[in-house]
Amino acid sequence: MSAVVHDHDHPHGYGHDHAHDDHHGPRKGLMRWVTTTNHKDIGTLYLWFSFAMFSIGGLMAVGIRLELFSPGLQYMDPDFFNQLTTMHGLIMVFGAIMPVFVGFANWQIPMMIGAPDMAFARLNNWSFWLLPFAATLLVLSFFMPGGAPGVGWTLYAPLTVQMGIGMDLTIFAVHILGMSSILGSINIITTILNMRAPGMTLMKMPLFVWTWLITAYLLVAAMPVLAGAVTMTLTDRHFGTTFFNAAGGGDPVLYQHIFWFFGHPEVYIIALPGFGVISQVIPAFSRKPLFGYASMVYATSAIAIISFIVWAHHMYTVGMPVTGQLFFMYATMIIAVPTGVKVFNWVATMWKGSLTFETPMLFACGFLFMFTLGGFTGLVLAIVPIDIQMHDTYYVVAHFHYVMVAGALFAAFAGVYFWLPKWTGRMYNETLGKWHFWLTLIFFNMIFFVQHFLGMAGMPRRIPDYPLMFETWNKISSIGAFGMGLAQLLFLYVVVQTIRKGEPAPQRPWEGADSLEWTHLPTPVPYHTFETQPVVK
Amino acid sequence: MKGSNLVSLTAGLWAALAAGAAHAVAWYFQSPASRMAETIDWLHQVIMWIILVIFVGVFGVMFCACFAHRKSVGHKAAQFHENTTVELLWTVIPAIVLVVIAWPVTKVVIAQKDTSAPDVTIKVTGYQWKWGYDYLRGEGEGISFVSTLATPREQIEGTAPKGENYLLEVDNELVVPVGKKIRVITTAADVIHAWWIPAFGAKQDAIPGFLRDTWFRAEQEGTFRGQCTELCGKEHGYMPIVVRAVKPDEYTKWVAQHQPKAAAKVAASAAPAAAAPAAAADDTKPLPVAELVSRGEKVYTANCVACHQATGKGLEAMKAPALAGNKVVTGSKQEPIDTVLNGRPNTAMQPFKQLSDAEIAAVLTYVRSSWGNKASDVQPAEVKARRK
Numbered sequence: 001m002s003a004v005v006h007d008h009d010h011p012h013g014y015g016h017d018h019a020h021d022d023h024h025g026p027r028k029g030l031m032r033w034v035t036t037t038n039h040k041d042i043g044t045l046y047l048w049f050s051f052a053m054f055s056i057g058g059l060m061a062v063g064i065r066l067e068l069f070s071p072g073l074q075y076m077d078p079d080f081f082n083q084l085t086t087m088h089g090l091i092m093v094f095g096a097i098m099p100v101f102v103g104f105a106n107w108q109i110p111m112m113i114g115a116p117d118m119a120f121a122r123l124n125n126w127s128f129w130l131l132p133f134a135a136t137l138l139v140l141s142f143f144m145p146g147g148a149p150g151v152g153w154t155l156y157a158p159l160t161v162q163m164g165i166g167m168d169l170t171i172f173a174v175h176i177l178g179m180s181s182i183l184g185s186i187n188i189i190t191t192i193l194n195m196r197a198p199g200m201t202l203m204k205m206p207l208f209v210w211t212w213l214i215t216a217y218l219l220v221a222a223m224p225v226l227a228g229a230v231t232m233t234l235t236d237r238h239f240g241t242t243f244f245n246a247a248g249g250g251d252p253v254l255y256q257h258i259f260w261f262f263g264h265p266e267v268y269i270i271a272l273p274g275f276g277v278i279s280q281v282i283p284a285f286s287r288k289p290l291f292g293y294a295s296m297v298y299a300t301s302a303i304a305i306i307s308f309i310v311w312a313h314h315m316y317t318v319g320m321p322v323t324g325q326l327f328f329m330y331a332t333m334i335i336a337v338p339t340g341v342k343v344f345n346w347v348a349t350m351w352k353g354s355l356t357f358e359t360p361m362l363f364a365c366g367f368l369f370m371f372t373l374g375g376f377t378g379l380v381l382a383i384v385p386i387d388i389q390m391h392d393t394y395y396v397v398a399h400f401h402y403v404m405v406a407g408a409l410f411a412a413f414a415g416v417y418f419w420l421p422k423w424t425g426r427m428y429n430e431t432l433g434k435w436h437f438w439l440t441l442i443f444f445n446m447i448f449f450v451q452h453f454l455g456m457a458g459m460p461r462r463i464p465d466y467p468l469m470f471e472t473w474n475k476i477s478s479i480g481a482f483g484m485g486l487a488q489l490l491f492l493y494v495v496v497q498t499i500r501k502g503e504p505a506p507q508r509p510w511e512g513a514d515s516l517e518w519t520h521l522p523t524p525v526p527y528h529t530f531e532t533q534p535v536v537k
Numbered sequence: 538m539k540g541s542n543l544v545s546l547t548a549g550l551w552a553a554l555a556a557g558a559a560h561a562v563a564w565y566f567q568s569p570a571s572r573m574a575e576t577i578d579w580l581h582q583v584i585m586w587i588i589l590v591i592f593v594g595v596f597g598v599m600f601c602a603c604f605a606h607r608k609s610v611g612h613k614a615a616q617f618h619e620n621t622t623v624e625l626l627w628t629v630i631p632a633i634v635l636v637v638i639a640w641p642v643t644k645v646v647i648a649q650k651d652t653s654a655p656d657v658t659i660k661v662t663g664y665q666w667k668w669g670y671d672y673l674r675g676e677g678e679g680i681s682f683v684s685t686l687a688t689p690r691e692q693i694e695g696t697a698p699k700g701e702n703y704l705l706e707v708d709n710e711l712v713v714p715v716g717k718k719i720r721v722i723t724t725a726a727d728v729i730h731a732w733w734i735p736a737f738g739a740k741q742d743a744i745p746g747f748l749r750d751t752w753f754r755a756e757q758e759g760t761f762r763g764q765c766t767e768l769c770g771k772e773h774g775y776m777p778i779v780v781r782a783v784k785p786d787e788y789t790k791w792v793a794q795h796q797p798k799a800a801a802k803v804a805a806s807a808a809p810a811a812a813a814p815a816a817a818a819d820d821t822k823p824l825p826v827a828e829l830v831s832r833g834e835k836v837y838t839a840n841c842v843a844c845h846q847a848t849g850k851g852l853e854a855m856k857a858p859a860l861a862g863n864k865v866v867t868g869s870k871q872e873p874i875d876t877v878l879n880g881r882p883n884t885a886m887q888p889f890k891q892l893s894d895a896e897i898a899a900v901l902t903y904v905r906s907s908w909g910n911k912a913s914d915v916q917p918a919e920v921k922a923r924r925k
Contacts, residue, residue: 071703072695079771079852146853152768158745159728159770162885164853246746252729253744287608289618317731317766318742319723319749322650326643333635337628344627347595350602354614357603365603369596376588383584383638385577385645388740389566392731392766457563458735460766463774465693467704469563512614 025527034129037121038527039106040423045128046103047416051492053095053135058485060088065447065481068474071466081464082150083166087138089153090170093270094177095135097404100412101273102127102184105212107423109188111517111525112206114197114534119190127183134176141166141173152462154263157244157255160233167237171230178223185216192216197516199536203297206515207290210297211276214304218265218272221308226262229255253318260311268307270404272300274411275342278364280515281414282346285361286353287512292345299338299345306335316384317391325384332382336375343372358510359433363414366441367407374402377452392462395455401448413440413491420495421509422517425524426502432494439487446480567735570761570782571753574738576645583641587634649738652752655720657713663723663730663743663765665885666772666843670711673722677792683891684709685839686775690847693775705762708839710779714788715755722750726887731767734780742767755782770885771855772843821894821917826902829914833903836896841904844885849908855885861908870915873901874923894920 026032026041033045063084067075076084106124110117118124141148146164149155155174160167192213196205205213233255235241242248244255283290290296312320312328320328346368357365377399381387390396413436421427450473455461459470466474508518517525520534569575606612657675661668667685672678687706691697700706713719723732723743733740737753755761763778783791838847844857851859860866866873877897880888889897894917901920905912 071699073693074695077771078774079855082768082771082773146856150771156729156768159768162728162770162856164856251747253747286606287614288616291618292624293618295619295624317740318744319747319751322647325646325650329642329646330639333639334632336635337631340631341624341628343595347599347602348623350599351606352612352615352617353602353606354608354612355603355606356608365599368599372592372595376592379588380581380584383580383642385573385642385649385738386581386584388649389574389577389581389735389738391740392768453564456566458567458763460733460764460774462768463764465704465774467702468699472562473564 035125037117037125039110039118039121039124040525040527042118042124042128043103043106043108044423046099046106046131049128049131049135050096050098050100050103053091053099054488056139057088057091057096058488060084060091062481062485064088065478067464068466069478070475071468071471073465076464078464079150080147082152082462083142083148085462086150086152086155086170087142087148090138090173091135092404093153093266094174095131095138097270097408097412098177098181099131101212101215101270101408102181104208104273104277104412104415104419105184105188107419108517109191109209109212110195111521111529112209112515113192113195113200114516114520114530114536115191115195116528116530116533118187119195120187123183124187127180127187130176130180130183134173134180137169137173137176141169144169154256154259155230155233156252156259157233157236158252161237161244168234171234174230175227178227181219181223185219188212188216189220197530197533197536203294204536206276207279207293207296207300208273208276211272211279211300214300215269215272218269218304218307222262222265222269225258226266229258229262232258253315256315256318257312260314261308263314264311265304265307267400267403268303270408272304274367274408275300277411277415277418278346278367280513281360281364281418282349282368284418284510284513285356285358285364286350287355288349288353290345291348291351292341295341296345299341302338303335306331306338310335313382313387316387329382329384333379336379336382339375343368343375358417358430359428359437360414360418360510362434362437363410363417366437367410367414370402370406370410370441370444374399374407377402390455392460393455394451394459394461397461398448398451398455401451405448406444410440413437416495418510418513419517420498421505422521422523422525424499424502425505426498427505427509428494428498428502432490432497436487436490436494439490440484443480443484443487447477447484448480450476569738570736570755570757570759571738572756573649573753574736576648577738580642580645584638587638649751652720652750654718655752656717658720658722659711659713660722660724661732661743663725663727663732663769663776664887665727665770666765666776667840668707668711668730668732668776668778669726669891670709675717676714676789677796680792680795681891682709682795684711684779686777688775690838690842702762704775705764705777705779707777707779710760710781712781712783712788712791713755714785715758715782716785718752718754720750720752722748724748727885728769729767730765730769730776732763732778733766734761734763734778736761736763737780740766755780758782758784771852775843821921823916823918824895824898826906826914829899829902830906832896833899833901834907836892836900837903840889840892841900849904849910857885860904861910863910866904867910867912870901870913870919871923873905874915874920877901878920878923890924894918894924 036042067081144164144166147166149163149167149170151159151163192209232243236243242250244250244252279290279296310328310332312324313332316325381390381399417428417433454470454473459466505523507523521529566578569578657677658673660671660673667683669683672680684707687708688704692699692703723741724747725743725745727745730743731740732743739751739753741749741751759782761780765773765776844852844855845860846852849859849861851857877889880886897920898915898917901915
């Protein structure tokens with residue numbers, strides 16, 4: 001790899017002729033964040049925004065688990081409970097998990113491909129600043145007459161037609177979130193395809209960049225479909241259309257088809273960037289190149305393509321024809337093949353490596369182990385007759401939290417600990433990081449492993465109260481939820497402590513890490529990087 | 538013991554943890570009461586064994602690497618990064634395993650969908666929040682009733698100890714004969730619900746405006762309990778399904794007891810004088826106000842309280858208006874009677890035609906004279922006059 005790019009580090013004399021200083025640092029104060037077009041600033045905004053949403057969504061989860069600690073109604077009426085489950089899902093999916101990976105994309109993609117910034121810098125600012133407005137709409141819906149919609153994050157019609165004005169706020173929030181995602185994706189695709197450093201061919205890109213390229217295409221294809229579904233709901237609610245009402249020639253199941261045509265790719269929109277992070281972390285701490293790089297790229301693409309033809313496996317109980325059920329079952333089972341390839345590749349990367357287990361690697365191993373458990377229960381649920389028994393029970397809740405939390409969230413934690421030294425110039429406290437990992441791992445399994453039992457024994461999801469035979473597991477699950485919530489305060493403490501007084505980090509704190517941000521850029525990374533592109537050999 | 542050993546072991550550990558719990562710990566499928574549920578259980582175990590093998594293989598290798606190939610034990614990293622043979626093998630072998638799984642599963646899917654040649658056909662209608670049952674064909678044809686949660690409100694709110702079948706008990710159970718194929722046709726009046734009896738392995742969404750079907754055949758007598766499994770609004774957690782499977786001769790007796798009642802309703806609407814004795818309790822003779830009010834309160838608690846609330850103040854989330862101080866409620870009797878009989882389109886207020894004239898008269902009298910409302914009583918004959 002070529003020469004180290006030096007930073008244009010002029011002394012910060014801003015008194016004169018600011019406009020002509022091409023190499024200035026950030027503005028001071030709040031306006032820096034409002035007006036910024038710098039990919040690093042915007043990445044930081046995304047990351048803090050998603051942490052804020054993660055906290056709000058997490059509080060809602062604690063509220064849900066509090067009510068479910070005992071049978072009977074203790075703390076809230078069933079309607080408010082439904083509002084919590086709905087908003088917990090929407091906020092976690094659209095507010096926490098999606099933005100956190102866009103934050104990673106903003107920080108990392110330009111640095112990893114040797115580009116000075118994102119392709120559309122102003123658009124980048126706009127795609128972030130749409131989010132707080134959408135989030136505000138979501139949270140405001142709680143204070144509308146009738147409260148937030150209590151319909152589940154899937155927003156199934158025709159229940160949505162019965163809801164109050166909070167439903168309309170939610171629909172607009174989804175529109176805005178979708179716009180933000182599409183704008184962000186166009187930016188990411190353009191950046192990756194046009195701004196790679198000389199010599200950085202597609203098949204030399206770090207896998208994280210590859211997974212984001214594919215994810216961005218998924219977003220561009222899937223988000224408009226969701227926007228269509230919620231717009232049809234809106235017109236059914238207010239403008240006399242009957243898309244989802246049989247009395248007017250519509251069909252409630254149509255909504256589900258449209259929603260899940262978005263919803264299943266969405267699962268991979270959430271998972272793929274996480275796969276990318278893991279594919280950076282595991283080789284770094286194994287001190288060994290990623291096994292099967294090319295097959296990883298092909299497997300990721302295969303997963304993305306197949307994800308568009310499996311949507312109706314979320315709908316086995318709506319009464320599809322038998323041929324439909326069989327088609328979607330076979331297609332779903334096929335996804336296990338490329339997913340298996342990825343898991344095997346990660347394990348093969350670790351095999352005969354020289355392993356160390358710093359916090360990022362612990363989270364990566366936790367991801368690998370538990371995401372695969374989520375994959376196994378996914379295979380169980382792909383089987384139509386078994387799914388018909390498990391559909392809309394706590395087994396499904398357990399399954400997708402293994403994929404979303406132990407998969408995506410653990411990957412995000414791995415990424416934060418991995419890149420935090422590069423971003424802040426300081427090392428985090430390794431002991432506390434490890435505590436954070438182990439507490440999260442234990443409490444996570446306490447919450448969700450037992451939910452498999454609840455689902456098999458017959459507990460439906462989205463109920464505020466339950467028969468007595470489910471009490472034991474629900475108690476364990478609730479205690480786990482309180483613990484996991486507290487453990488995230490430790491995470492916040494670790495990050496803040498790193499930023500404020502962590503030990504200075506070297507340029508390359510991880511000896512196995514070899515992408516451009518480690519080999520070519522100092523720590524902490526300067527405000528502007530790669531103004532002259534490096535040459536990749 | 539049907540559960541796989543692995544699962545039993547794990548569950549055993551957890552059960553030990555839970556020793557203090559007052560109630561038996563459920564952790565696996567409910568014991569199957571139909572061939573289909575047994576087959577599902579069997580399929581699940583087959584898949585779990587395959588998964589166990591893969592699990593041990595993959596994580597065996599991973600944990601080996603975690604112990605043997607650590608830097609701290611001085612392991613030097615190899616630098617290999619691809620191997621076409623290995624990569625082909627671990628693509629092709631899982632694909633073959635999947636085909637092997639798919640074969641038996643396909644047969645089960647086809648069997649599960651085969652609702653032909655039923656002995657009894659029952660239409661199940663989901664309402665917010667109760668189930669309506671209509672026996673359409675076969676023995677019992679013409680029987681029709683509504684089934685609502687029987688657990689008293691006090692148990693839910695914690696002011697009374699919870700009973701054994703808390704949230705899993707209803708006023709009218711669905712009764713079916715053992716060993717007969719029952720076809721269940723589902724639909725709904727308002728939003729999507731889902732009808733599920735875990736012990737039969739039968740679950741089917743109930744979709745407003747459409748008919749969908751599934752089937753089951755109970756292999757043993759007993760009472761089998763399930764719950765609605767599609768979020769259908771506020772009281773989603775409070776609309777259980779209870780099926781009582783009885784011997785065929787007992788079923789015949791049950792039908793004999795209940796069919797006249799159904800027949801009588803039909804007859805009664807054609808010729809009032811022909812009302813059968815079973816329906817006598819609900820005929821149109823005038824009732825004293827006190828009786829109407831006390832009976833009305835019960836009807837209100839069973840049917841109306843979820844939305845309109847015990848205080849009569851209504852619930853904005855359900856677009857349920859307050860009944861207390863409501864001019865429509867306390868005004869002329871006609872509109873309240875019509876609303877209860879026919880419902881209000883595009884709201885959760887559905888038709889309550891299935892209630893008897895006396896029940897509707899009672900609940901309206903109760904509503905018109907509670908929470909500060911002071912309007913005249915409604916008599917069964919007045920309700921009858923508005924029925925179409």
